[in-house]
Amino acid sequence: MRSSNRVTAAVLAAALALPLGAPxxxxxxxxxxxxxxxxxxxxxxxxxxxxxxxxxxVVSNGDDTGFRVRYRDFVxxxxxxxxxxxxxxxxxxxxxxxxxDGWTVAIASANxxxxxxxxxxxxxxxxxxxxxxxxxxxxxxxxxxxxxLNGLWTTWDVAPVLTYAACGSQSVLNVNTELRxxxxxxTGLSTMSMSHxxxxxxxxxxxxxxxx
Numbered sequence: 001m002r003s004s005n006r007v008t009a010a011v012l013a014a015a016l017a018l019p020l021g022a023p024x025x026x027x028x029x030x031x032x033x034x035x036x037x038x039x040x041x042x043x044x045x046x047x048x049x050x051x052x053x054x055x056x057x058v059v060s061n062g063d064d065t066g067f068r069v070r071y072r073d074f075v076x077x078x079x080x081x082x083x084x085x086x087x088x089x090x091x092x093x094x095x096x097x098x099x100x101d102g103w104t105v106a107i108a109s110a111n112x113x114x115x116x117x118x119x120x121x122x123x124x125x126x127x128x129x130x131x132x133x134x135x136x137x138x139x140x141x142x143x144x145x146x147x148x149l150n151g152l153w154t155t156w157d158v159a160p161v162l163t164y165a166a167c168g169s170q171s172v173l174n175v176n177t178e179l180r181x182x183x184x185x186x187t188g189l190s191t192m193s194m195s196h197x198x199x200x201x202x203x204x205x206x207x208x209x210x211x212x
Contacts, residue, residue, distance in 0.1 A: 032209050033064070035100050035102075035103040035209055036064035036065065036207065036209055037064045038100040039060065039064070039097065039098065039099055039100070039105065039207070040060065040097075040098045041058045041059070041060055041067040041095055041096065041097055041098075042058065042095070042096045042098075043056060043057060043058050043093060043094070043095060043096075044094045044095070044096045044172070045092070045093065045094035046091065046092070046093050046094070047091075047092045048089070048090040048091040048092050049085070049088075049089045049090060049091075050071065050073075050074035050075075050076075050089035050090050050091035050177065050178075050179065050194065051071060051073075051074060051091035051092075051093065052073060055071065055072040055073045055074070056069065056070070056071050056072070056074075056091060056093060057069070057070050058070075058093075058095055061204070065206055065207060066107075066204060066205045066206040066207045067095075067204075067205055067207075068202070068203065068204050068205075069093065069095075069175065069202060069203040069204075069205070070202050071091065071194045071195055071202050071203075072195065073195075074089060074091060074114075074177075074179065074193060074194035074195060074202075075089065075179075075191055075192070075193045075194075075195070076088060076089045076124070076179040076180060076181045076191065076192045076193075077181065077189060077190065077191050077192075078122065078181035078182060078183040078189075078190050079119060079122065079181075079183035079186055079187065079188055079189050079190050080188050080189030080190075081189065082183075082189060087180060087181050087182070087183075088178065088179070088180045088181075089178070089179045090176070090177065090178040090179070091175075091176070091177050091178075091194075092174070092175070092176050093174070093175040093176075093177075094133075094172050094173075094174055095172065095173045095174075095175060096170055096171075096172055097165060097170065097171050097172070097173055098170045099165060099166075099167070099169060099170070099171065101167075102167070102211060102212055103167065103209055103210070103211060103212060104164040104165055104166070104167045104209070104210055104211075104212050105164065105165055105207050105208065105209050105210075106159070106162040106163055106164045106165070106207070106208045106210075107130060107139070107159055107162075107163075107173070107205050107206070107207065107208075108158070108159055108162060108206050108207060108208035109156065109157060109158045109159060109205075109206045110128065110130070110141070110156070110157045110203065110204065110205050110206070111154065111155070111156055111157075111203070111204040111206075112126060112128060112141070112143070112154065112155045112156075112157070112177075112194070112202075112203050113152065113153070113154045113194075113196040113202055113203065113204075114126070114152070114153055114154075114192065114193045114194045114195060114196055114202065115151070115152055115153070115191075115192075115193045115195060115196065116145055116149050116150070116151065116152075116153050116191070116192050116193070117149075117150050117189075117190060117191045118145060118146070118147030118148060118149040118150070118181075118186075118190045118191075118192070119147050119148060119183070119186035119187065119188050119189075119190045120147050120148045120186055121147060121183070121184040121185040121186035122146075122147040122181060122182065122183050122184050122186040122190040123144065123145065123146050123147070123181070123182045123184060124144070124145040124147075124179065124180065124181045124182075124190070124192040125142065125143070125144055125145075125178070125179070125180040125181075126142075126143045126145070126153075126155065126177075126178070126179055126192070126194075127140065127141070127142045127143075127177070127178045127180075128140070128141050128157070128175065128176065128177045128178075128203070129141075129175075129176045130173055130174060130175045130176070130205075131163070131173075131174055132163060132165050132166075132171055132172070132173055132174075133171065133172035133173075133174055135163060137161070137163040139157065139159050139163070141155065141157035143155040145192070147186060147190060152196060162208055164210060167212035173205075175203075177194065177203075179192050179193075179194065180192075
């Protein structure tokens with residue numbers, strides 16, 4: 001578990017500072033499957049050059065094991081006609097996770113996916129960190145790529161220590177993702193994307209549930 005620098009834009013901070021709605025006081029689910037099915041997720045803030053308004057979304061997995069993040073326009077470019085600002089793209093998401101009474105949840109693992117077209121001599125970095133709002137525990141994953149590389153990529157991050165959200169409440173999971181490309185001595189355009197061409201999964205977060 002490593003701490004990362006947190007540079008949060010004012011728009012994100014303002015959105016996350018809004019008071020959260022009170023959770024429904026329904027009977028607490030009596031099984032892990034029922035609790036998992038009752039968890040809901042929602043993007044309440046998005047900021048950064050990699051996620052213009054309306055281009056990032058979240059949805060619960062069909063099997064209730066976690067949730068998926070979908071990016072529609074998260075691409076970094078370097079070399080060729082790409083400008084300097086295109087070399088680094090980032091996205092800061094605030095995901096509201098509503099947890100049923102009597103339960104708590106942690107992120108057990110994450111799977112990041114995308115596409116790359118890196119020329120020989122070019123390198124790229126994909127970095128994602130996440131933490132529960134109000135917690136000092138941050139999990140970060142760095143993955144590096146070297147050209148030539150043309151096709152789909154995927155990386156896994158398994159949390160060495162489970163950090164649980166507050167029990168029976170709504171908690172905000174902050175997810176910060178960055179793409180960087182260095183053209184190096186390559187010629188032509190190199191690109192790195194957080195968008196996957198197969199299926200509807202770009203980033204997958206897997207839950208671990210526990211009784212409070």
